[in-house]
Amino acid sequence: MKNIKQTDVEIYDIIKSELKRQRNTLELIASENFASYSVIESTGSILTNKYAEGYPGKRYYGGCESVDMAEDLARDRLKELFNAEYANVQPHSGSQANMGVFNVFLNHMDTVMGLDLAHGGHLTHGSKVNFSGNMYNFISYSVLEETGRVNFDEVWEKAKKYKPKLIICGGSAYPRFVEFEKFKEVADSIGAHLMGDVAHPSGLIAAGVHPSPWPYCDVITSTTHKTLRGPRGGMILLGKDFENPWNKIAPKSGRIKMVSELLDSSIMPGIQGGPLMHVIAAKAVAFKEALTDEFKEYSKQIVRNAKAIADEMLKLDYKLISGGTDTHLILVDLSDIGVSGKMAENKLEDAGITVNKNMVPFDKKSPMITSGIRIGTPAVTTRGMKEKDMTKIAKFIDQVLKNPSDEQNIRKIKHEVNEFCASFPIYEDL
Ligand code: DSN
DSSP states (O other), rough: OHHHHHHHHHHHHHHHHHHHHHHHEEEOOTTTOOOOOOHHHTTTTTTGGGGOOOOOTEEESSSSSHHHHHHHHHHHHHHOOOOOOOOOOOOHHHHHHHHHHHHHHHHHTTTEEEEEEEEGGOOTOOOSSSSSHHHEEEEEEEEEETSBOOOHHHHHHHHHHHOSSSSOOSSSOOSSSSOHHHHHHHHHHHHHHEEEEEETTHHHHHSSSSOOOTTOOOOOEESSSSTTSSOOOOEEEEEEEEBOOTOOOOOOOOEOBBBHHHHHHHHHHIIOOOOOOHHHHHHHHHHHHHHHHHHHHHHHHHHHHHHHHHHHHHHHHHHHHSSOSSSEEEEEEEEEGGOHHHHHHHHHHHHTOEEEOOOTOOOOOOOTTEEEEEEEEEHHHHHHOOOOHHHHHHHHHHHHSSSSHHHHHHHHHHHHHHHHHSSSSSTTOO
């Protein structure tokens, strides 16, 4: 960072301050991770200079030989990683990936079903404050209050009643395996397509520690920066490409034969222009890393760590949605201890522990306050922490949440958290 230090000391100081935060605090946000130096170098490379609208071999700009190779590598590695026939690595984010799929599988105001945001879904699964809720007729399904798991009676009932063209499974705060097979049965019964939004568990799926979406989902979307530990971005995959069942027409090129072609044109030129080639190269790097045995072991450890935090929190009498986890995240309902999600997030942050407030199913509080927090283990696992360390983290959390007004205690815990983090160094060369 020698240049930025000279030319823009304000941003230099901000990056340094964020580096200090990442090194000295416990990062428990379930959707975050620490990318490798190689991923960071690629993201910060001169590939950012290149315009490459189009796809490899079919660009609207000259000089794309090198970036074509990067995108080909990213797509090939991603297909290998997920055993998929088609991959698009251009979506700038998970939201763009979802928009790209909706564009193909739905028409304006078509009916589609997704998990309610307050029950673990995602903003792009029909929230009224999001494009999805305005452009499509979303019907939400929920989880059962007693089990915290998807209410399949409701899914069946609503699917039969509303006949959605597309059903979305997966979300951002669902601690259990996504039930691809059960959703497929519902989708088949009404002739709907099934989309898996696997942004959260995609790394676990790649490593084989979460069930595969194939052969159940017609299409999956994901981000690349959560359990997959790549750069910030999105992706779309088809297990098997299939013929365009809607007779959809692409402007200029007429009827398109395969769904893969529709998806490509939906992303570019449909909703994006120039792809972020530096990020696509970094995705390729991350996919190579994810193909290793080390990544498989890392993913197993993520889950063991999440289970270890869950077990300790249960011992400490916390209520966990669904009673535990199968994945990298747990959702804690704090209603019984009289601390809101917002307060918990703030107090934990004061103690050097980063989590996010989160709605719990049937929450009586607003999304800005909430009754819960979401805790995830991808980032702490990258630092090398194991089960015994998770037990310690659960105890830190408990000491803060049981005494949220005791500022002296919070300062003491912050000091302990700092020391604890120092024994798991991260980004020492930066
Ligand atoms: N905001 C992401 C998360 O935290 O899960 C989802 O987009």
